[in-house]
Amino acid sequence: MLNKAKEQSEASVLPRGEAGSRYAFGTPILVLDLDILERNIGVMAETMKRFGRALRPHAKSHKCSKIAMMQLQAGAIGICCATLDEAQIMQRAGVTSLLITSPVTTDFQIARLIDLTRRAADTMIVVDASENIEAIANAARAAGVSVNILIDIELGFGRTGVAGPAEALMLARLARRLDGVLFCGVQAYGGQLQHTADYEERARVTAEAGLFISSILNHLSQNGFETPIVSGGGTGTHAFDGSSGPFTEIQAGSYPLMDADYERIEYRPGQQWPFDVSLFVQTSVISRNVLGTVTVDAGTKALALNGARPRLTTPSLASSAYEFSGDEHGRIKLAKGVEQPRLGARLELVTSHCDPTVAQYGFYHCVRGDVLVDIWPIDARGRTTE
Amino acid sequence: MLNKAKEQSEASVLPRGEAGSRYAFGTPILVLDLDILERNIGVMAETMKRFGRALRPHAKSHKCSKIAMMQLQAGAIGICCATLDEAQIMQRAGVTSLLITSPVTTDFQIARLIDLTRRAADTMIVVDASENIEAIANAARAAGVSVNILIDIELGFGRTGVAGPAEALMLARLARRLDGVLFCGVQAYGGQLQHTADYEERARVTAEAGLFISSILNHLSQNGFETPIVSGGGTGTHAFDGSSGPFTEIQAGSYPLMDADYERIEYRPGQQWPFDVSLFVQTSVISRNVLGTVTVDAGTKALALNGARPRLTTPSLASSAYEFSGDEHGRIKLAKGVEQPRLGARLELVTSHCDPTVAQYGFYHCVRGDVLVDIWPIDARGRTTE
Structure with missing residues (x-):
């Protein structure tokens, strides 16, 4: 046939x-209109440079290693992935410095995470539970590697992440105690913030989330934990995140592509995205x-x-x-x-x-x-x- | 790497x-639970055999040539596809007697349809517009093939298909006049009928649709057009379609897999699917x-x-x-x-x-x-x- x-x-x-x-x-x-894609990638890179923030764009939006490479070439310090599948494909395509932005908890997935780390030592994963940190540390020690972890912080959506300063400190202390994991900082992402349509309201909720994140960073710092990486933010809030947020790096994902949902969100009063x-x-x-x-x-x-x-x-x-x-x-x-x-x-x-x-x-x-x-x-x- | x-x-x-x-x-x-899948495929094949109807299951649900082959082996006379992509992949995998259940209208898609027909002469397509029949006939003549067509009948959802007997007859006459197309019958599919949750109501709307289809078949017959193929029906209405519908063949798609949507639909009062x-x-x-x-x-x-x-x-x-x-x-x-x-x-x-x-x-x-x-x-x- x-x-x-x-x-x-x-x-x-x-x-x-x-x-x-x-x-x-x-x-x-x-x-995909490449002229517009390239312009979008350039504009975000330039914007974050101006703000003095690092950019680690999220690949969950475009799911394409070619676009991730364009983002790296424009100055991004690495790439975020929502899943191990995305991370594995990105890694095989030569994309560097991957952060997996959701916890992985089964033995099967932890073994894959270890393998990704073995191939690229700068791979990072978020965690929000002590038993998960212990499981990762055990598997990492058995494999003779060390896994970089960020403590995930919950911003009111109730999906993943710790609820506040005490829990974050408890996990950071556990991570410091255990061989096989290396505490690198925190992640805080509020998907609901990105899609708040009204500008003033989006500014307000983003600032509120920023204060909450800062209170956790302060608590960690006061207890001897520096947080070299504070990863979060997104396309919808990138201007707030860049100019005044607590983040060292911005995870924006949609900006290369954009969509009708962003068209209904007010960028700034009277201004286009x-x-x-x-x-x-x-x-x-x-x-x-x-x-x-x-x-x-x-x-x-x-x-x-x-x-x-x-x-x-x-x-x-x-x-x-x-x-x-x-x-x-x-x-x-x-x-x-x-x-x-x-x-x-x-x-x-x-x-x-x-x-x-x-x-x-x-x-x-x-x-x-x-x-x-x-x-x-x-x-x-x-x-x-x- | x-x-x-x-x-x-x-x-x-x-x-x-x-x-x-x-x-x-x-x-x-x-x-996918294969024991249940095999049982479902067997039950539908047996049911249609008992009713004396042919079964041409719809591959848009499972999108898998292996499952299509199982359906053929259980007695199905062919397979329905929603798109040319599905049809092309099914054909390459050895699946026979394909009916594409939605019109294709661009030059690019008509060329693909001709190619499918060249490779398997029993391929069929639905049409609902005279200019579409003419375009297909022109392309078919140029390629030296003949394309089998079914006239699509609209059942109240307003998606594709002709509105009634006069339009159906007009298209059948056009098809008879043109070299390059062969009129094989009609298709009538009402997606909304399948998902009518209440049994009595589903029986009523299915019977109503059946009468409407029969009025078209009669009008065609009275004007010298026999309809060897009357394709339609689905998982939700299969028992009505099989026992009393106007169809020569049933297009059910969901029955191998089933889902929560079918779980909320009443099969028969007091009876399980x-x-x-x-x-x-x-x-x-x-x-x-x-x-x-x-x-x-x-x-x-x-x-x-x-x-x-x-x-x-x-x-x-x-x-x-x-x-x-x-x-x-x-x-x-x-x-x-x-x-x-x-x-x-x-x-x-x-x-x-x-x-x-x-x-x-x-x-x-x-x-x-x-x-x-x-x-x-x-x-x-x-x-x-x-």
Whole structure:
């Protein structure tokens, strides 16, 4: 059944590099505008340099080692990963100085963490429980390595992290006592802070979280624990984090890509975000049998549901609305007086929420203007343990 | 950085085949209980045989050529695919008699459809617009092939399909007039019918849809168009579809896997579904710092949001609730008096909605009881066009 020559000839007719080739592929695809991506990466690097903060961007958003390498080349000191899968793929691709931002607790995962540390001694993991520190220390000693740990601090979302200064100090003391782990500082991340839409309110909750983190840092310091690394912050709060937060390094993830959710968040009163949207889902009109709507081939398997409504980029459809219409389909509800797009028309959407949308795709279709210039694997989307 | 020997030794210590190996992997993973899967496949095949209907199961749910082959071996006459990607991967894996259940409208996708047809002449596609039939016929003639088409009928959801008898007849006449396309019958699928929770109401709307489809079939027949294929129906309505529906073949997709959404749908008053849940997301407790809850490593990137709340399978947690807590995390809100599971504890969840959950994973971890017996790629999840 397989015919290698045939497949290769198919591949070679793909019009990469030609004018209009952005619109010459099967849909749905994930389109990445490299001009905008590069600009976003540069702007954040410059911003953090100006603030005198380190940047350790989060790869959970883009899941792509090529983008992580671009971030390192722009001056990032390392990369954050949400999972061991991401970290393992990043490490194999040559990405350095990885921080895993969620605890790992099973024997299987701790063994993988040890292996990552053996291959790159600067790997870091967050912890929030004494039994977890003990388990990691035991495994590390048995393997003859030392694992760098950050104590995770909870910022009111109730997900992971210790509740306050006393718990943080208790864990730091335990870590100091045990061979096999090295206390390097703290992590504090509040996902809910990033997505607070109102500027004044976001400023207020971010400042409040900063004071709380500082109280923990002071308590640790007063008890003889310096915290060389204070990792946290994100795209939504990066200007506060950089200018006045307690952080030594910022974990922003969404800024290279951006999405419709960030579009509804106020950057500063009357000001645009310094990052533009570089990420789009391209879809095709596959049915126009119902007046006032068309159906496109992008549904919940192509666009994450959790976030703002996907936004159509076609100017004439600006006031028309995308609605989910099942796993494989979306419905464009046309604004009054708007003509139905033709069958096969290509539309592009700003995604609801970049992170879980990216996780649905195997590839970025990379463009400059209307030209497809490359196709990048979303390599850290895969699982390395099968 | 890469060390081949090392990686292989890692792989070889995976305890496949040993007692308890179901619980010895990194999480989150998608667990597939093969005993239940095989039983479900057998039950549906037997049911449709009893009803004297053909079965063409939908691969959009499982996205796995191995499962499609099992369905064919159990007596299915072919396989439905939602996308050309799925169809191409299924075809390359040797799966026969493919029906693509959504229109394809761009030049690029029509060229792929022609290529699929050239490799397997019994491939079928649905259409709902005259310009689409013309485009397919033109491309087919140029390639020297003939494409089998089914006219898609809209059942009130407003997604794809013609609105009634006159439009169906118009398209059938057009198809007869054009070389390059062969009219084979109709498709009518109502996703909303499958998920109508109340039994009586589901019976009523399914019967109503059946009458509507029959009116179209009669109109076509009275005008000289026989419809050898009438494809439709699904897991939720399969008993109605099989016993009294207008269909020659049933497109059920979810029945091998099942999910929490089907658990809230009444099969028959007082009766269990003849299919059991074979699909589970396995997750680990990664934090227990907040009393009354624990945090697990499965969020919106591991479990689709659209459907019933994921259900915990651990009996002692039956009245505790899983809540989404971001892209990477879930929160188990423990019922009153329930002890917090320990750090690293493995929990399994019945998924909200099997289709979009499966689409998040690269592999099924296949078990019999607590033994991991195989790992199957979810091969049709990938994209073949890059």
